Amino acid sequence: MVNESGSETSAESVVVLNPVSGDGTHVDPVREQSAVRGYGVRETESAGDTASLTKEAIDAGATEILAAGGDGTVNGVVSGVVEADALDAVTVGVLPCGTGNDFAENVGISDIEQGFDAVETGERRRIDLGFADEAPFVNSCVGGLTAESSAETDPDLKDRFGSLAYVITTLKTIPSFDGIRMTVTLSDEADGPSVWSGSAIAVLIGNARRFPPGGSTAANVEDGRFDVTVVEGDGSMGLLETGTVERLFTQDTERTHRFRVPSLDVEVHADESAAFSLDGEVVERTALSVRARQQALDVAVGPGYDPDPAGAGK
Numbered sequence: 483m484v485n486e487s488g489s490e491t492s493a494e495s496v497v498v499l500n501p502v503s504g505d506g507t508h509v510d511p512v513r514e515q516s517a518v519r520g521y522g523v524r525e526t527e528s529a530g531d532t533a534s535l536t537k538e539a540i541d542a543g544a545t546e547i548l549a550a551g552g553d554g555t556v557n558g559v560v561s562g563v564v565e566a567d568a569l570d571a572v573t574v575g576v577l578p579c580g581t582g583n584d585f586a587e588n589v590g591i592s593d594i595e596q597g598f599d600a601v602e603t604g605e606r607r608r609i610d611l612g613f614a615d616e617a618p619f620v621n622s623c624v625g626g627l628t629a630e631s632s633a634e635t636d637p638d639l640k641d642r643f644g645s646l647a648y649v650i651t652t653l654k655t656i657p658s659f660d661g662i663r664m665t666v667t668l669s670d671e672a673d674g675p676s677v678w679s680g681s682a683i684a685v686l687i688g689n690a691r692r693f694p695p696g697g698s699t700a701a702n703v704e705d706g707r708f709d710v711t712v713v714e715g716d717g718s719m720g721l722l723e724t725g726t727v728e729r730l731f732t733q734d735t736e737r738t739h740r741f742r743v744p745s746l747d748v749e750v751h752a753d754e755s756a757a758f759s760l761d762g763e764v765v766e767r768t769a770l771s772v773r774a775r776q777q778a779l780d781v782a783v784g785p786g787y788d789p790d791p792a793g794a795g796k
């Protein structure tokens with residue numbers, strides 16, 4: 483099959499390749515493996531391409547789309563599947579080529595070869611998909627201070643904290659910070675809504691990723707619930723040391739509030755806005771409605787996938 487721009491595409495199985503993910507060393511191996519295994523390759527040329535290339539491939543008949551990149555690329559591919567209205571028709575695979583690769587890790591895929599193998603012979607699971615208003619996210623939606631550009635964020639911090647690294651970078655670089663005044667309305671069919679209101683450093687909404695005080699960062703991603711952590715600000719926080727900031731997000735303190743709910747609404751109070759990072763893609767908002775759509779996304783998972791990583795439905 484030949485597309486509008488004249489390049490070859492494989493109709494059914496397409497790799498959407500971000501050549502600038504990670505350190506770029508993945509480009510040749512991904513191209514080679516795709517050719518050997520008979521996949522079409524669509525390569526992004528600019529930041530907004532991932533979703534549109536995915537949608538084009540689906541419109542041309544693709545039923546398997548492999549995201550070759552990091553978490554931002556997975557997010558772009560899933561956005562393209564949603565735009566094509568193809569959640570019930572398409573399986574998403576992941577070839578981990580980014581800096582952090584949180585999502586790949588949480589679905590049990592550790593390298594490029596394993597990503598291809600998962601699509602060809604692995605198990606398919608339907609996992610939860612988060613929506614922040616209309617925008618999907620697979621890993622996490624992290625709201626906090628207006629994030630500094632991702633370029634300033636240390637790759638090691640990104641590796642360990644994923645999207646949260648942007649908030650941590652900002653906290654470490656601003657001279658003082660009072661917290662963002664917000665109201666978080668958490669809804670659970672069983673218990674009805676509950677409300678948290680106050681000054682927050684960050685609100686962390688995990689779908690495939692949890693933000694626990696130690697232990698695994700993988701979440702149960704088939705239970706239709708988010709792991710939500712609100713980290714409260716005390717109104718007198720000065721420039722913080724790296725260790726202090728990291729402890730805020732890795733330990734349970736009197737400032738940490740945890741919830742497990744299928745939906746929540748975040749409202750940032752008048753005259754403030756917050757940056758929300760959806761799998762690392764940053765948007766500014768004063769209000770956000772966040773919903774889990776249970777088992778909405780079909781994913782080719784690897785041998786290390788554990789549907790209930792923390793045990794007993796946690």
Ligand SMILES: Nc1ncnc2c1ncn2[C@@H]1O[C@H](COP(=O)(O)OP(=O)(O)OP(=O)(O)O)[C@@H](O)[C@H]1O
Nearest residue numbers: 503504526527528551552553554555580581582583
């Ligand atoms: N051809 C391109 N040129 C410039 N930017 C691109 C291109 N294709 C995609 N992007 C952008 O690259 C960004 C980062 O991609 P991605 O998250 O996959 O890699 P990463 O940051 O190295 O990994 P991770 O998120 O796992 O740490 C995304 O925001 C995406 O929009």
